[in-house]
Amino acid sequence: MRRWNGWGDDATSMALNDNARAMMHARLGPGRPGQDATRESLLARIPASRISAHPLIATDASSRLSMALGESFADWIRKRFGALPPVPDGVAYPESSEQVRELLDLAQQHGWIVIPIAGGTSVAGHLDCPVSGRPILSLSVSRMNRLLHLDTTSQLATFGAGTPGPLVEAQLRAHGYTLGHFPQSFEYSTVGGWVVTRSSGQQSLRYGRIEALFAGGHLETPVGPLHIPTLPASSAGPDLRELVMGSEGRFGVLTEATVRVTPLPEHESFHAIFLPNWDAAEAAVRTLVQRKLPLSMMRLSNGIETETNLTLAGHATLIGWMERYLALRGCGTDKCMLMLGITADARTARHALNEARRTLRSFGAVYIGPAMGSKWAANRFKGPYLRNTLWDEGYCADTIETAVDWPQVKPLMLAMEQAARDVFAAYGERVHAFTHLSHMYPQGSSIYSQYVWPTAAGGFAPNFERWQKLKAAVAQAIADHGGTVSHQHGVGRDHATQLHVEKGPLGMATLAQLCKHFDPQGTMNPGKLLQDGGPWAST
Amino acid sequence: MRRWNGWGDDATSMALNDNARAMMHARLGPGRPGQDATRESLLARIPASRISAHPLIATDASSRLSMALGESFADWIRKRFGALPPVPDGVAYPESSEQVRELLDLAQQHGWIVIPIAGGTSVAGHLDCPVSGRPILSLSVSRMNRLLHLDTTSQLATFGAGTPGPLVEAQLRAHGYTLGHFPQSFEYSTVGGWVVTRSSGQQSLRYGRIEALFAGGHLETPVGPLHIPTLPASSAGPDLRELVMGSEGRFGVLTEATVRVTPLPEHESFHAIFLPNWDAAEAAVRTLVQRKLPLSMMRLSNGIETETNLTLAGHATLIGWMERYLALRGCGTDKCMLMLGITADARTARHALNEARRTLRSFGAVYIGPAMGSKWAANRFKGPYLRNTLWDEGYCADTIETAVDWPQVKPLMLAMEQAARDVFAAYGERVHAFTHLSHMYPQGSSIYSQYVWPTAAGGFAPNFERWQKLKAAVAQAIADHGGTVSHQHGVGRDHATQLHVEKGPLGMATLAQLCKHFDPQGTMNPGKLLQDGGPWAST
CATH class of the missing domain: 3.30.465.10 (Uridine Diphospho-n-acetylenolpyruvylglucosamine Reductase; domain 3)
Known part of the structure; x- marks a missing residue:
């Protein structure tokens, strides 16, 4: 069953091995597990619905709570600490475009706000409910799944x-x-x-x-x-x-x-490759992507992420021997791991892998083979489960991502990690920040940074404050380097404050005009993408 | 020097060989050369400018005539028959964004219409001037060329x-x-x-x-x-x-x-390949593009175009022997020519060509080699020059293009050619219609049809009428088959009437709203893209 206050199915969990736990202790100090609120305590505090009975709309507290929040860090601590912001007044599960039409007409007739939802996995505050005199309808398209x-x-x-x-x-x-x-x-x-x-x-x-x-x-x-x-x-x-x-x-x-x-492809495989240091690694992947070879994935971890992932992987003895071998081949403490995906017909796959390895060799790469790649593929959707585990150990985790042209990739990556360290240093805390590039283009790359820090004592407020400062500081670093507010998570409410940096005044006015054109009454998801909604609960 | 009433530089011309001329005679009857108007006669009829002197704006008749029209068939016969529609009142050649800004402010202040222009090669009526009480400024960005x-x-x-x-x-x-x-x-x-x-x-x-x-x-x-x-x-x-x-x-x-x-690529080559008939050829190119092989071009001529191109190529004896060979290999009267482009590093180029030939063989393809491909590449921008030659021989030529998903490619291609034949049959005339696919996608293909027909006696009006009927009939065929109004030429004035078919009522309202948003006074190129400009001169 899907967790109500954490990532994913409760039958799946990612354990932290002893070495990984020791690494967290050494880097961050001991974790400080918070006290989780129960779902029942949140349900008990949900106010009466302002939407009257309608055959398409459920107004029970359980349905409303389940649609109230997404998976951003702010949403996470709201659920974990029981700091409940406004929740929708009702939830509709239309099964056709006609029913969606009916619901939108109803919403406009009654002056409701409509927040569309599907998987509920937003990590950018797309599902936040404003504090509003207008009833809020959560419109789930999850039954339209064929x-x-x-x-x-x-x-x-x-x-x-x-x-x-x-x-x-x-x-x-x-x-x-x-x-x-x-x-x-x-x-x-x-x-x-x-x-x-x-x-x-x-x-x-x-x-x-x-x-x-x-x-x-x-x-x-x-x-x-x-x-x-x-x-x-x-x-x-x-x-x-x-x-x-x-x-x-x-x-x-x-x-x-x-x-x-x-x-379906004839062939698919994933291959682990190590490069001696970041500069060589970045130059190597840039060369590969600019050659337009038929690869299906490149995922380049920086030094800290490489070390972190090797520790998380367990099998310390095996990894130890591999690292000794890598060091002899020139990939020592600064080494960066590249995961390469090949997906094609068999002959093209062979051509692509040969060409990629030939290019990578000229940057000092050491090819390890497909075993680690297969393991990565098997666990490719498991990463977010680690957040549950870390939380239980008393650590918070969040990710911030962007994309920028190649000359700014390294400076921005370093600035995003440093901005986080500076924010936590002001609290006398440490943060473990590490980064990978996961989507590369001839022009530039996405940058995906992950942050782990000890949960603050004192419940929701101090943790929310730290997170807000983290987001603001990293967003400023992104803006300063010409990165986009998001490469893959969208704008939502969390990035709406920064959108003007890349869209400019006329661009922002154009988006506002389009909202007004399609939605003259301001029914649809106010405050997301553009800062026109709210006010918002301080929680 | 660039021709004022035909395509391209007057130092370049494409001769029609005797066989090609005979083919035109046989298919269309003798040509009927019209009487070209002189540039001087047009210049003499240009009215006084309604724009007063400004350092950034030229108002002489020669500048104004040169910006008045593009390269559509309608523009062509306007120039050739001296049927002059309204021309701009002035031409500006700004050299910076700041000068463009100044000109736009000036235009809004004085209520001018602004028609941006650069190469002037539109074949969709992007440069047409409405009959308007408002002065018209042609804004050429041609000096911003660095x-x-x-x-x-x-x-x-x-x-x-x-x-x-x-x-x-x-x-x-x-x-x-x-x-x-x-x-x-x-x-x-x-x-x-x-x-x-x-x-x-x-x-x-x-x-x-x-x-x-x-x-x-x-x-x-x-x-x-x-x-x-x-x-x-x-x-x-x-x-x-x-x-x-x-x-x-x-x-x-x-x-x-x-x-x-x-x-710059390490390797580039173009290769001629013949397929036995359209169905095999279409299936072959669809298979290739859906395999995502690193090819740089595919250009598939239908049977009529293949025959036409082989006749135009000259070297009748050589071509005759090649056709005998092709017929023995199964590519007879219905054969279709495919031009394949390979552009890549040397090893990828070899892989791509090998894989393409392997796939093509299973569709009965006969590989001819790179000689015809090199000739195609050498003449790749010469096609439009043939229009000059045909005009001199007394024939009109035009092209209409679209794109559609694969299941409709053949039905639409046939319908586009048939619609043209029906239009000219009503005049007791014939049209030579032939087609190629030049831009292929996993989802579908562009369709590029060419039409040649005898120039009508009687000057502008009867020729304009025939062309309007041709455009309307082919546009209807495109709409009936779900094709786009244009794959590569844009909407302009000529396709604006049909745009609603693919954009729908709300889509059209959205585009109109965007025009109003960026251009509240209706300064910019009215009547293009959307049908909100005009009225237009009957010429």
Whole structure:
């Protein structure tokens, strides 16, 4: 069963081995486990619904609590410490575009706020409820979870927008196809959520971001339907798909999405490679991606992350021998691990791996082989489970990500880690900050930094304050280096304050104008993407 | 020197060999050369400018005539028959974003209409001047034609928007780079024009359409500047680049564009391959593009185009022997020619060619080799020159293109050719219609049909009427099959009537709202993209 106050299914957990625990102690001091609130105590405090009975809308406390929050760190500590912000007044589970239409009309008629939700995995505050005199309806598309049409000639598949990753892949695999979109939230996040937040999957190097996969669909907006037909390419004016992507529930509710699928690959493998230091490693992956080799993934950990991952992996004796071998081959304490994915027909896969290894050798790379890669693939969606474990040990964990052109990748990576250290130093605390590049482009790369720090004593308020300072400091570093506010998590409420840096004044006015155009009454997800909603509870 | 009433430089011409002439006679009857108007006669009829003297604006008749029209068939016969519609009242050649800003402010202050222009190669009526009480300023960005910045680490190059293809490539080649964007209009069309009309180059299979190449830029809009920073990828809300692309001068004037460039390739070659018939050929190219092999181009001619091209090629004896050989190998009268481009490092090129040939063999393909491919490459921008030759022989020529998902490619291709034949049959005339697919995607393909028919006696009016009926009938066929109004030429005035079919009512309202947002006074290029301008001269 899905955890109500932590990541994922409660049958899955990631243990921390003794060496990893010792590393955390050494780097951060002992953990300080907080006292978790019970779900019952939160349920007892949910106020009466302001939405009157309707056959499509559930108003029981349990449904409302389950839709109230996402998976951001702020959402996490709200649940863990029982610091309950406003929750929706009702939850609807429409099963068709027609029912979504009916609900939007109802919402406008009664002056409700509508917050669309699917997998509920947002880590950017997309699901926050404002403090408002207006009733709030959470509109879940999770029952629209079917493969509606598959055209194998055009390799196009139409899904209900609420179809989660595993159901996308299972329904396609039955026909020999894959979408190939594997974000870390894959187990719960949905095709509709991917589209409206511009998601990126781990193998985007082969399959493309969701921007490349989304071919068309159906959006119900407050002022009527927007149907986007599939076209292989078009020069017919601005591309309306691009308004749907990244709209984060502001323009309407995506009900159906047609995506570009691919036959299941003949060959797929993942390979671990070590490089002597960051500069060599960055130059190597930049060279590979600029060569446009048919790879499916590159994931480059910096030195601290490499050390962290090797410690987390367990098998200390085995890893110890590997490290001795690597050191002899020139990959010592500064070494960086690269995970390389190859997904193709067998001959192309062979060509790609040979070429990649040939290029990597010139940067001092040591090829380890596919064993660690297979292990990575087996655990590819398990990373977030570690957050549950760390919390129980008394540590907080969060991630912040961006993307920037190559010349700023290293300076920004260092600045993001340093900004976090400075924030916690002011509290007399330490933070363990480490980073990888997971999505590389000829022009630049995403940067994905992870932060672990000891939970503060005193419950919600001091922990929330530390997190806010962390987010603000790292966001400032990102803005200073010309990075985007988000490469793969979207804007939501958490990044809305910074969006103007990259969109500029006229860009921001344009987005506001589009909100007004599609949603003249301000029904849809206010305060997300743009800072026009709220006020917000201090919790 | 560039021809004022025909395509290209007057030092270049494409002769029609005797066999090609005989084929035209046999298929269409004798040509009927019209009487060309002189440039002087047109200049003499240009009315006085309604724009008073300004240091940035030329108002002489010669400048105004040269900016008045593009390269559409309608524009062509206007010039050839001297049927002059309204021309701009003045022409400005700003050299900086600041001067563009000044001109836009001036235009709004005086109530002028502004029509941005660069290479002037539009074949969709982007440059038409409405019949209006408002003075019309043609704003040419052609002096903004420099490489302003090259970042070899991120492989990003910033150009003045008016930089034409040859200057883009020459300035990049000096540093060992290429943009790789080669539309047939390459000799004159510009980076800015490519962006605002969503252009596609012949090797888009490797380099991507301009959508993939355009990384950011600077747009001066009537309400202020919109600066779009370069980012390798972003999930930060709707992508504003996508509003600039396809805006066709409606939202403002693009002054600078940053594009993604690539080191010059180690290897480039083009290969001719024949397939027995259309069905085998279409299945073969679909299989190749869906395999995502690293090819740089596929260009598949249907049977009529294959025959036409082999006749146009000359060398009748040589071609005759080749056709005998092909027939023995199963490629007889229905054969279709495929031109395959390979652009990559040497080893990847070898892999790609081997894999492509292996796949093609299973569809009955016969590989001819690179000689015809080299000839194609040498003449890759010469096609439009044939229009000059045909006109002199008494024939009209035009092209209509679209893109559609694979299941509709053949039905739509046949319908586009048949619609043309039906239109001319009603006049008791014949039309030579032939087609190729030049841009293929896993999901579908572009369709590029060419039409040649005898010039009608009687000057502008009967020729204009025939062309209007041709465009309308083919557009209807495209709409009936779910094709886009344009894959690579844009909307302009000629396709604006059909745009609603693919954008839908809310999509059209959204584009209109965006025009109003960026251009509240309706200054920018009215009647293009959307049907809100005019009235238009009957000529």
